[in-house]
Amino acid sequence: MFGSGQGWIDKFWHPATNLGTRGGEASLASYAMDPELPPFLSSVVTVWLFVLGLCIGSFLNVVIARVPHGESIVRPRSRCPKCGHTLAWYENIPLVSWLALRARCRGCKAPISVRYPLVELLVGLLFLACVRRFDFSWELVSGLVLVTLLVPLTFIDLEHWILPFSLTVPGIIAGVALAVPRGGEAVRDAALGAGVGFLAFRLMEYLGWKLFRKEALGGGDKYLVAMLGAFLSWKALLGILFLSSLQGAVVGVLLIALTGRAGPRSEAPPGKEGAPEKDTPEPELTMTWEFTRPGRPLWRRLALVPWCLLFQPIPDEPKDEEGEEVDWVPGKTNIPFGPWLALAGLEIMLLGPWLARVLPPQFAMLVGTLP
Numbered sequence: 001m002f003g004s005g006q007g008w009i010d011k012f013w014h015p016a017t018n019l020g021t022r023g024g025e026a027s028l029a030s031y032a033m034d035p036e037l038p039p040f041l042s043s044v045v046t047v048w049l050f051v052l053g054l055c056i057g058s059f060l061n062v063v064i065a066r067v068p069h070g071e072s073i074v075r076p077r078s079r080c081p082k083c084g085h086t087l088a089w090y091e092n093i094p095l096v097s098w099l100a101l102r103a104r105c106r107g108c109k110a111p112i113s114v115r116y117p118l119v120e121l122l123v124g125l126l127f128l129a130c131v132r133r134f135d136f137s138w139e140l141v142s143g144l145v146l147v148t149l150l151v152p153l154t155f156i157d158l159e160h161w162i163l164p165f166s167l168t169v170p171g172i173i174a175g176v177a178l179a180v181p182r183g184g185e186a187v188r189d190a191a192l193g194a195g196v197g198f199l200a201f202r203l204m205e206y207l208g209w210k211l212f213r214k215e216a217l218g219g220g221d222k223y224l225v226a227m228l229g230a231f232l233s234w235k236a237l238l239g240i241l242f243l244s245s246l247q248g249a250v251v252g253v254l255l256i257a258l259t260g261r262a263g264p265r266s267e268a269p270p271g272k273e274g275a276p277e278k279d280t281p282e283p284e285l286t287m288t289w290e291f292t293r294p295g296r297p298l299w300r301r302l303a304l305v306p307w308c309l310l311f312q313p314i315p316d317e318p319k320d321e322e323g324e325e326v327d328w329v330p331g332k333t334n335i336p337f338g339p340w341l342a343l344a345g346l347e348i349m350l351l352g353p354w355l356a357r358v359l360p361p362q363f364a365m366l367v368g369t370l371p
């Protein structure tokens with residue numbers, strides 16, 4: 001089957017090498033760990049990466065289910081959320097087990113969400129797309145890690161309206177660290193990407209509050225943008241902003257027209273489950289910089305200024321009479337922006353050169369300058 005010349009999988013996934021030229025990707029090849037893998041080996045590694053993607057997807061299902069609740073992703077072993085039946089290894093094989101079990105728990109016959117096989121397949125396919133885009137280069141490693149971070153962030157934001165720091169902050173560090181093998185310039189671009197992305201969204205957060213007296217952006221979005229900037233360099237930031245707002249706005253408007261909501265409902269807060277949904281009055285939003293509050297010595301105030309400017313929530317998180325934080329409930333027109341940022345990042349990373357070719361020049365500029 002794998003005769004001399006290219007393996008069939010290699011031919012399918014590496015059209016550039018198929019033509020005997022790497023075209024505009026010469027700059028990528030120069031970073032390559034070993035761009036000229038023997039064809040047979042290249043096919044084997046590609047299949048292996050797909051299977052690895054399925055397995056990582058299976059692990060990410062655990063991340064999606066547990067990280068928002070602050071639970072360990074290592075222990076206990078995977079179990080059925082309904083009856084607590086611990087999964088044997090053969091009930092935990094990506095895709096295969098879900099199909100073999102006919103989407104039902106072997107213990108209690110409770111249905112298993114289609115999200116599990118979907119996440120596994122999605123990660124496997126995105127891994128293949130990364131191979132097609134980057135060949136076997138250092139960029140491929142960055143790409144695979146970025147996919148591994150963006151998939152759980154997307155599903156968690158869709159369900160819980162949060163982007164956990166435990167994923168975004170290590171992601172920012174990983175993005176910069178993974179640029180190291182590509183040289184000093186790549187590290188500089190990654191660090192700039194993280195810094196500029198964070199500051200730009202911090203500024204938008206503040207201006208949005210000043211202009212509209214509303215929380216325009218979720219506080220976690222700036223960490224996600226910083227992460228995307230670290231992986232894809234500052235050059236990708238404008239394109240990410242452009243694609244995410246355009247797609248988010250178009251789909252948001254369509255969803256409001258069709259379903260009356262721009263984003264998913266949040267899960268019911270404990271104790272309020274089953275309560276008839278009514279529009280709860282918005283908790284009152286205020287904004288007081290920590291360093292302007294009276295009763296602090298001057299040196300404390302000065303020390304607080306940089307921390308407040310960068311990290312203090314804008315606006316203040318609303319508190320109830322006892323001083324407890326009030327759960328934020330998404331309104332009908334709120335859009336979870338994280339998934340749109342993630343989608344735009346993946347589009348820029350995987351389709352950037354193609355988008356630059358097919359879009360009119362003024363838009364191509366946004367997506368064309370890529371790491």
Ligand SMILES: [Zn+2]
Pocket residue numbers: 080081082083084085105106107108109110
């Ligand atoms: Zn069960």
